[in-house]
Amino acid sequence: MNDSKEHNQVTIRPAGPADIPGVRDLLAQMPRWDSAHRSMLRDEDLIALNSEGKVIGWLMGNHVSEAWKNVIGYEMADSWLCSYIAWLLVDGSYRSNGVGSRLMEAFRRNSVAAGRDTIIASPQSGEYEEKLLSFYSRLGYRRAASGQVHRGPWGPPENVPLPKSEVNSRSTAPDPEAEAIMQEYVQRLGYRQ
Template identity: 25%
Template sequence: MKIRIATHHDAPQLAELLKHWDRHEFEFQRYVNRRGPNGQGTHVAERDGSIVGWITGSHANENANEMGDYANRPKWRCSVLLAMYVDVAHQDDGIGTDLVEAFLKESGEHGNNMT
């Protein structure tokens, strides 16, 4: 399995993963039209040329000090994990763990706090 940064070319395959979750119809349609998350903060898990999972978030949350628990930490930055999807047929294969580890590694590379 390969974990890599997503590109806009991945959007149709990301949409395929979303189609199993009814509450994500808007995102499904957006990704079908190649308008989905890509670049830093978004990783895909690829197995045998097919995307079997993906994770997306942001490493530029400079407003973390406005969140209740972090109000007393000036200039504290963090990464925010927004969503993660793993193909039902590939759950329990460690894909989710690998995606989270890639996201956390990238977070550290951006100098964001890990605690």
């Protein structure tokens, strides 16, 4: 186990091609991850490195508002400016040590610098979804009825709790509709798979 001193020595920076093996290692910790699938990186992606330079966190996102104009559950004006987080992964031995929060804060600063006023994410983590929603809530995000969370002026002002049926569910089966939306997103934004 890593000591807390090492956990404090975390570097956040833009991801690059050399980080793909480390990102793939993080993805291998995820249930349902197909190891034959290739990692996708874009300019907006961020990684967290420990003091030895090992990838311990990855945030995959973008600042392309047009790709999310039809996000389910949001009534957006034509002029809305949005960033979107597709993946947020932290190595299991580094969770609950601020790595995810640091990645989120760095992405928020980049979003503001890109002129965006709202960030949307789709946290889907099966049995850990309730804990993940608590994490987003601590960072100021609200949950919409559609399941996405958002921070900024767009989207419903209230925070919709996770339905009891979802809280009690421990299913990890992928949601076909969410998977289809993600594949369309991947194609529209030019990710290479």
